[in-house]
Amino acid sequence: MKYLTEYRDGDLTRRLLAEIRATVKRPWRIMEVCGGQTHSIMKSGLDQLLPPEIELVHGPGCPVCVTPVELIDRAVALASRPDVIFTSYGDMLRVPGSRRDLFSVKAAGGDVRIVYSPLDALKIARDNPAKTVVFFAIGFETTAPANAMAVLQARAQGIQNFAVLVSHVTVPPVIAGLMEEAEVQVDGFLAAGHVCSVMGYWEYPPLAEKYRVPIVVTGFEPVDLARGILKLVQLLEAGRAEVANAYERSVTLEGNRPAQAVIAQVFERCDRKWRGIGTIPMSGYQLREEFALYDAERRFPEVGQIAAEESSLCISGLVLQGRRKPYECPAFGRQCTPQTPLGATMVSSEGACAAYYRYGRQRQAQAIQQD
Amino acid sequence: MCLGIPGKVVEIYERDGLPMGKVDFGGGVIREACLAYVPELQIGDYTLIHVGFAISRVDEEEAQKTLAMLAEMDMLAGELPDQPGDGED
Numbered sequence: 001m002k003y004l005t006e007y008r009d010g011d012l013t014r015r016l017l018a019e020i021r022a023t024v025k026r027p028w029r030i031m032e033v034c035g036g037q038t039h040s041i042m043k044s045g046l047d048q049l050l051p052p053e054i055e056l057v058h059g060p061g062c063p064v065c066v067t068p069v070e071l072i073d074r075a076v077a078l079a080s081r082p083d084v085i086f087t088s089y090g091d092m093l094r095v096p097g098s099r100r101d102l103f104s105v106k107a108a109g110g111d112v113r114i115v116y117s118p119l120d121a122l123k124i125a126r127d128n129p130a131k132t133v134v135f136f137a138i139g140f141e142t143t144a145p146a147n148a149m150a151v152l153q154a155r156a157q158g159i160q161n162f163a164v165l166v167s168h169v170t171v172p173p174v175i176a177g178l179m180e181e182a183e184v185q186v187d188g189f190l191a192a193g194h195v196c197s198v199m200g201y202w203e204y205p206p207l208a209e210k211y212r213v214p215i216v217v218t219g220f221e222p223v224d225l226a227r228g229i230l231k232l233v234q235l236l237e238a239g240r241a242e243v244a245n246a247y248e249r250s251v252t253l254e255g256n257r258p259a260q261a262v263i264a265q266v267f268e269r270c271d272r273k274w275r276g277i278g279t280i281p282m283s284g285y286q287l288r289e290e291f292a293l294y295d296a297e298r299r300f301p302e303v304g305q306i307a308a309e310e311s312s313l314c315i316s317g318l319v320l321q322g323r324r325k326p327y328e329c330p331a332f333g334r335q336c337t338p339q340t341p342l343g344a345t346m347v348s349s350e351g352a353c354a355a356y357y358r359y360g361r362q363r364q365a366q367a368i369q370q371d
Numbered sequence: 372m373c374l375g376i377p378g379k380v381v382e383i384y385e386r387d388g389l390p391m392g393k394v395d396f397g398g399g400v401i402r403e404a405c406l407a408y409v410p411e412l413q414i415g416d417y418t419l420i421h422v423g424f425a426i427s428r429v430d431e432e433e434a435q436k437t438l439a440m441l442a443e444m445d446m447l448a449g450e451l452p453d454q455p456g457d458g459e460d
């Protein structure tokens with residue numbers, strides 16, 4: 001596919017790596033915020049091909065990983081109801097709640113269905129008027145336009161048996177939250193290109209300025225990632241705490257205005273708890289009052305009061321803040337594997353623990369492969 | 372779930388009042404997507420699809436510009452000696 005294979009070119013990636021080597025003078029800790037980028041970096045082996053001065057640390061940008069355990073428990077409670085059809089993206093099913101996951105509810109006969117898009121969930125609601133269809137609306141700013149549109153469509157089409165369990169998170173507040181933490185030491189950020197495709201990057205210059213940290217909007221293919229890292233290293237070496245865009249083919253400063261408008265119509269900002277990290281002020285979206293009818297937590301208030309417990313072994317909170325590498329967790333690869341995950345970072349394909357496990361981060365550096 | 376995938380718009384139509392389209396991801400994979408957020412999309416355009424929604428148009432001009440810039444850098448970097456650790460294809 002055009003604009004995909006070109007940006008996977010091993011030769012171009014190696015040239016960029018040579019340029020990075022020629023540019024870097026001092027050690028830098030660089031955080032890629034997005035789990036999709038973590039995955040891509042591990043898959044291409046980019047982390048092992050960078051000069052030793054550059055350490056990549058992995059950020060909290062995995063929506064599956066940061067969805068709080070209380071919400072998983074609520075999802076499990078909703079999915080267990082005979083009057084509910086619970087719909088979700090596939091990677092939420094194995095995320096451990098405090099007692100069960102959605103997969104075990106499904107195995108026990110619960111009506112849990114994997115959908116690719118929230119519009120699919122809406123269709124299920126239309127086809128099953130006797131049940132309430134709940135969609136697990138998780139994600140960053142990338143999925144918010146889709147989820148907002150599903151709610152608007154439900155209203156426009158008069159579909160009342162549709163509700164969303166919202167666990168939306170946003171990137172800029174978590175960057176600020178990380179920079180406020182003394183233990184988190186990050187010199188520069190790679191900002192998630194697809195979040196910026198929706199939101200633009202006008203929210204970032206105040207952050208770069210306040211925390212004296214450069215931020216580079218970066219894509220997902222090896223060439224994109226190498227370009228983003230090169231740009232960031234150039235800014236770091238020049239001592240410039242600026243924002244740059246290294247994903248020009250998809251991202252503009254202002255982003256996707258129609259999508260931003262629909263997000264703002266349906267959602268409002270709220271404090272949000274991040275699994276393993278804690279509550280970050282104004283870091284999430286919740287449905288506006290006007291759309292209360294479509295809010296699963298208001299429609300089923302009895303599932304709101306659930307006390308949740310985490311596995312005591314799991315240090316995914318530290319992993320999600322870039323403070324520990326997955327292999328520093330004593331359970332990594334032992335009690336905790338993708339088949340028996342203790343934490344969400346081992347479940348999601350965007351989770352750092354799963355990426356380290358899958359791509360065996362003890363292995364030798366390999367060439368950037370073409371897919 | 373969060374990964375956006377670029378594809379080529381091959382069909383545009385309307386359903387339930389929403390602009391929809393068929394998007395070709397290559398390798399014979401064609402899926403339906405909602406085009407409401409990128410109304411300027413035309414057949415033949417490249418777009419980024421996220422959970423069934425187009426969220427941006429892949430700008431061909433910018434894509435070419437980046438590639439041309441990298442090709443130029445290629446020529447400069449070509450004069451650098453090979454570095455250990457590069458591995459092979």
Ligand code: SF4
Nearest residue numbers: 314316329336343353
């Ligand atoms: S390896 Fe497993 S237990 Fe350890 S931090 Fe990762 S998810 Fe948690």
